[in-house]
Amino acid sequence: MDVATVPGVDPHGAPRGPGTSRPGLVPPSWGWVWKLRLPRQPMLRHLVLALGGGAVLFGVTSVISSYDDYQVAQIGFTAVAIAGLSLLTGANGQISLGQGAFIMVGAYGAGLMLVHTTLPVFLALFVGVVVSAAAGVLIGLPASRLRGPYLAGMTLALAIGLPALPLKFSKTFAGEQGLSINPLQPPGTVDPQRWLAWYVLAAVLIALVLLGNLMRSRYGRAFRAVRDDEVAAALSGISVARTQVLAFAVSAGAAGLAGGLRGLATGGVVPDAFSVALSISLLAGMVLGGTGSLLGAWWGAAILVYAPQWATSVASSLHLRPGQGSNLALLFYGVVLVVVVLLVPQGVQGGLRQLAASTGRRLRGDGAVRSEGVSTVKPTLREGEELP
Amino acid sequence: MSKMKTSGHRRTAGTIAVLCAAAVVVAACSSSTNNASTSPTVRALPNNTQGVTSNSITIGATAPLTGPAAPGYSEISPASNAYFKYVNAHGGVFGRQINFTVYDDGYDPSKTATLTRQLVLQNNIFADFGPLGTPTVLQVKDFLKTEGVPALFVESGCNCWNDPALPYTFGWQPPYTVEGKILGQYVTQHLSGQKVGYLYQDDEFGQDGVKGLDQQITGSNVVGRQTYTATPQALAAGLGSQMSALKAAGAQVVVMYTIPAATVLAMLAAATIGFHPQWVISSVGADTPTLTGLLAAFSHGAAGATLLNGVISNAYLPLLTDSSNPWVVGFKKILAQYDPGAPWDGNTETGLAEAYTFVEALQAAGRNLTRSALVQAIEQHGKTFASPGLVPFTFSSSNHFGMQGSEIVQKEDGGLTNNVVSPRLVSTLTGPISTESSPVSTPPANFGS
Numbered sequence: 015m016d017v018a019t020v021p022g023v024d025p026h027g028a029p030r031g032p033g034t035s036r037p038g039l040v041p042p043s044w045g046w047v048w049k050l051r052l053p054r055q056p057m058l059r060h061l062v063l064a065l066g067g068g069a070v071l072f073g074v075t076s077v078i079s080s081y082d083d084y085q086v087a088q089i090g091f092t093a094v095a096i097a098g099l100s101l102l103t104g105a106n107g108q109i110s111l112g113q114g115a116f117i118m119v120g121a122y123g124a125g126l127m128l129v130h131t132t133l134p135v136f137l138a139l140f141v142g143v144v145v146s147a148a149a150g151v152l153i154g155l156p157a158s159r160l161r162g163p164y165l166a167g168m169t170l171a172l173a174i175g176l177p178a179l180p181l182k183f184s185k186t187f188a189g190e191q192g193l194s195i196n197p198l199q200p201p202g203t204v205d206p207q208r209w210l211a212w213y214v215l216a217a218v219l220i221a222l223v224l225l226g227n228l229m230r231s232r233y234g235r236a237f238r239a240v241r242d243d244e245v246a247a248a249l250s251g252i253s254v255a256r257t258q259v260l261a262f263a264v265s266a267g268a269a270g271l272a273g274g275l276r277g278l279a280t281g282g283v284v285p286d287a288f289s290v291a292l293s294i295s296l297l298a299g300m301v302l303g304g305t306g307s308l309l310g311a312w313w314g315a316a317i318l319v320y321a322p323q324w325a326t327s328v329a330s331s332l333h334l335r336p337g338q339g340s341n342l343a344l345l346f347y348g349v350v351l352v353v354v355v356l357l358v359p360q361g362v363q364g365g366l367r368q369l370a371a372s373t374g375r376r377l378r379g380d381g382a383v384r385s386e387g388v389s390t391v392k393p394t395l396r397e398g399e400e401l402p
Numbered sequence: 403m404s405k406m407k408t409s410g411h412r413r414t415a416g417t418i419a420v421l422c423a424a425a426v427v428v429a430a431c432s433s434s435t436n437n438a439s440t441s442p443t444v445r446a447l448p449n450n451t452q453g454v455t456s457n458s459i460t461i462g463a464t465a466p467l468t469g470p471a472a473p474g475y476s477e478i479s480p481a482s483n484a485y486f487k488y489v490n491a492h493g494g495v496f497g498r499q500i501n502f503t504v505y506d507d508g509y510d511p512s513k514t515a516t517l518t519r520q521l522v523l524q525n526n527i528f529a530d531f532g533p534l535g536t537p538t539v540l541q542v543k544d545f546l547k548t549e550g551v552p553a554l555f556v557e558s559g560c561n562c563w564n565d566p567a568l569p570y571t572f573g574w575q576p577p578y579t580v581e582g583k584i585l586g587q588y589v590t591q592h593l594s595g596q597k598v599g600y601l602y603q604d605d606e607f608g609q610d611g612v613k614g615l616d617q618q619i620t621g622s623n624v625v626g627r628q629t630y631t632a633t634p635q636a637l638a639a640g641l642g643s644q645m646s647a648l649k650a651a652g653a654q655v656v657v658m659y660t661i662p663a664a665t666v667l668a669m670l671a672a673a674t675i676g677f678h679p680q681w682v683i684s685s686v687g688a689d690t691p692t693l694t695g696l697l698a699a700f701s702h703g704a705a706g707a708t709l710l711n712g713v714i715s716n717a718y719l720p721l722l723t724d725s726s727n728p729w730v731v732g733f734k735k736i737l738a739q740y741d742p743g744a745p746w747d748g749n750t751e752t753g754l755a756e757a758y759t760f761v762e763a764l765q766a767a768g769r770n771l772t773r774s775a776l777v778q779a780i781e782q783h784g785k786t787f788a789s790p791g792l793v794p795f796t797f798s799s800s801n802h803f804g805m806q807g808s809e810i811v812q813k814e815d816g817g818l819t820n821n822v823v824s825p826r827l828v829s830t831l832t833g834p835i836s837t838e839s840s841p842v843s844t845p846p847a848n849f850g851s
Contacts, residue, residue: 081523088516174635181604181631190537190605190631192511194544206548207523280515282541286633287512323520326505341468 056230063226064219075211083207084279085319090214091275092315094221096299097308098268104306105229106261107241108157112169113269114293115176118285120146120270122180125193125283135198139217139274146270147263154262158255173293177285192284195277214275221271222308228264229308237261298347302354304361313362321346450550450772453528459495459764459771462503462521464542465534465557469508470634474662474692474749475534478557479504481753482532484740485733485761488850491740495764496771502531509534509632511541518542522549529554529776532574532756536560536606543568552773554763554780555756555804559686560606561831564802570777572797574756574804576718577831578607578659581684581808582614584827585716587835588810589655589682590618592823599626599653599679601644601668603660611659611684617832619657626651630664637663642671649677656680660687666696669709681713685808688715689748690722690817707816714823718792718808719751720842721820729755729790732850755790759804762787788843793828806830807838 053059075083099113124142127133133141153172157165180187187193200209228234236257239247244254277283299318304310325343334342358365453460467476479502486500494500503525505517514535521527522545530546533539534557546553547568555574556563559581563573589598598619602608608629616624628644630636645668648656656672656679658665665687672678687693694707720727733754734746744750764771766779766787784797784804793807807828811820826838 079523081520084516084519084523177633178631184604191540192537194540197544197548207519276512280512280541281544282511282515284511284537284541286510286537287541289510289633290635 060223060226080207083211087211087214089315090218091272093311094218095272097311098265102265106237110169112172115172116266116269117273118288120273121277121283124274142274143270147267150263150266154259158258180285304363307363310363461531462527464507466509467506471509477749478753481750482757485757487740514538572802578610579614582611586615586618596654597625599648604629608659641667645671657682662692691747710817713813716808735850
């Protein structure tokens with residue numbers, strides 16, 4: 015049980031307005047919505063969320079345009095990369111500016127399999143995940159000895175240095191030109207972009223269910239224990255270094271899946287595509303969506319995918335020269351980041367959660383004490399354990 | 403309390419049941435993906451008339467408008483658009499107005515992948531006209547092929563555009579290898595016995611160029627082969643170590659396959675260490691106005707255009723300063739009217755000339771414009787297209803290269819004068835080099851007004 019789930023204590027609850035606290039004023043047409051509960055058992059709970067989300071996304075991707083489908087696929091693989099980062103930073107308290115490098119490892123791992131072997135695509139993706147997770151262990155070993163800015167510096171160096179590797183060993187990695195990956199072949203008359211979106215979403219949802227379960231397991235608890243107080247964690251018998259390496263490996267594995275899917279989506283793997291800017295934008299996406307929240311990763315990914323496009327269309331409606339439009343996208347990022355951090359420091363997901371919680375209380379008419387005697391609102395920093 | 407829990411569980415169970423039913427479909431899809439991508443096949447040329455209406459043609463391109471490759475190259479597509487505006491103002495092509503959309507990929511192939519999909523799937527372009535870059539366009543070549551979108555006149559001299567596997571892709575400028583052969587022959591004939599060093603971009607562009615150089619320059623004369631990568635980080639570090647290495651190797655001639663920013667970084671680095679070789683620069687990185695601007699910017703005004711004196715380069719378009727050339731006169735007029743403020747330099751000249759070729763192709767394709775008609779028109783009539791190019795096009799059904807030659811010029815007077823020091827030379831990737839004798843075509847009367 016969490017520290018915050020003390021009966022009647024709601025550390026982040028908004029003050030109740032007058033008149034909302036009287037029980038018995040629940041409108042019957044709305045009340046049942048708030049009584050729907052997700053199953054408590056983590057595996058079941060995450061499966062329900064993933065299947066429900068998958069069903070909704072399946073419906074949506076079946077009707078939207080071909081290009082929108084491609085963007086959904088982009089959101090999908092960006093989300094799993096952000097989710098990995100979110101686990102590392104939100105749950106385990108380690109900061110990484112090198113997520114783009116792990117995406118690259120996964121992309122090359124899966125890409126080389128697809129180019130040189132006849133492995134089915136999902137196995138190639140799995141190889142990418144394994145290779146990337148192994149790289150995560152390698153990086154995690156020294157990283158577990160570093161803290162704060164030193165860790166950030168090391169991972170930044172990784173993000174800068176790694177893209178030079180394919181150029182150095184251009185025979186193996188096809189150099190600047192990169193690997194060319196055949197697109198997925200859809201069955202029948204299914205639109206290729208739609209098929210891609212489904213494939214990516216299926217893979218990403220599976221990965222997120224696994225990540226969500228991990229967060230609720232003893233490993234997840236160990237992650238958080240190490241994040242909150244390393245000494246206390248060590249005293250409880252948790253190996254701090256091993257836990258940190260594991261978090262790095264899991265986070266890198268998620269990035270590896272993102273890389274493989276990205277190669278599949280874009281039709282190739284080239285070193286130029288894994289710049290430092292990629293790693294930093296993922297970090298921004300994580301903060302925007304809600305650090306530590308796997309659902310928040312989707313919001314962050316959506317912002318990362320759509321922001322440049324919005325900026326371009328705004329720029330063209332303002333009749334700016336194209337170069338100025340590109341800079342507008344960066345400006346837009348910056349402004350959104352500042353606004354979100356100022357207004358909803360827990361990110362979009364944290365903000366939504368607060369909104370839902372306060373609305374729910376208002377509709378139920380019971381603010382602090384519920385029939386079950388515990389508050390469902392937990393401190394936002396602990397979201398990682400709460401949601402898949 | 404217990405009652406509430408029970409009903410909650412029942413609802414949960416119901417929810418799960420509904421969601422599971424929906425998810426069966428998803429699961430079915432994901433399980434059948436296993437054998438999906440092993441045998442890619444090209445779909446029949448779809449959407450043959452996508453982007454064409456009775457009064458408009460929609461085309462698009464990706465280009466670096468920001469980022470390391472932007473200096474100079476960002477001017478090309480706006481110049482092409484200026485030419486399309488000129489054509490539109492004169493009634494368009496068979497009554498169709500040309501709409502040209504350019505997206506900024508910052509020379510990042512992953513952005514090219516996204517933006518090209520946006521152009522094709524959302525903007526419904528008829529053709530990808532003049533997309534810039536080798537790694538960038540390579541990233542989308544298969545996608546364009548699958549969608550049946552012609553990639554016309556890719557802004558790159560990579561040998562990869564003449565590929566039977568890419569039937570709707572065409573190059574335009576001379577392949578880097580052919581340029582390399584012509585420059586290499588000049589070095590061998592006119593700078594014989596001197597020690598040669600190479601500086602080239604470590605990608606398709608530089609490597610293709612070096613292939614041509616190596617065909618002509620004796621290996622034992624090459625004393626150094628230095629490379630750089632065109633990333634912002636690498637360029638920010640400068641090219642000092644490469645220049646020091648070439649100086650230490652005793653190079654008297656330095657041949658460069660560089661983008662303009664790298665050309666300038668190399669020349670400044672060399673000047674700093676007192677290294678003054680004979681520079682031989684491929685046309686890609688040798689445009690005088692671009693270099694002059696970058697020299698002043700990178701050296702904060704300390705270095706000027708005099709560094710360009712004596713530089714040897716190749717050219718396949720008319721000299722910018724040739725005011726007797728009707729192409730130059732017409733293009734300058736069009737640029738001044740339809741993109742006022744744009745500089746007149748090698749990049750804008752390229753953009754205008756390339757747009758001219760595209761309009762020639764549209765006219766050759768005829769009134770009933772389709773993608774296959776356009777591709778066929780270039781294959782059958784491309785050789786006879788009027789063009790400001792110094793050498794004729796070599797398009798055919800088996801050859802998708804555009805020009806395959808150039809002349810050699812030497813810069814004087816800070817690059818304002820370019821003395822032609824060779825006849826017009828043409829070649830192929832592996833064949834002999836010969837002198838081009840056919841006359842350069844002339845534009846229609848009153849071109850540009």
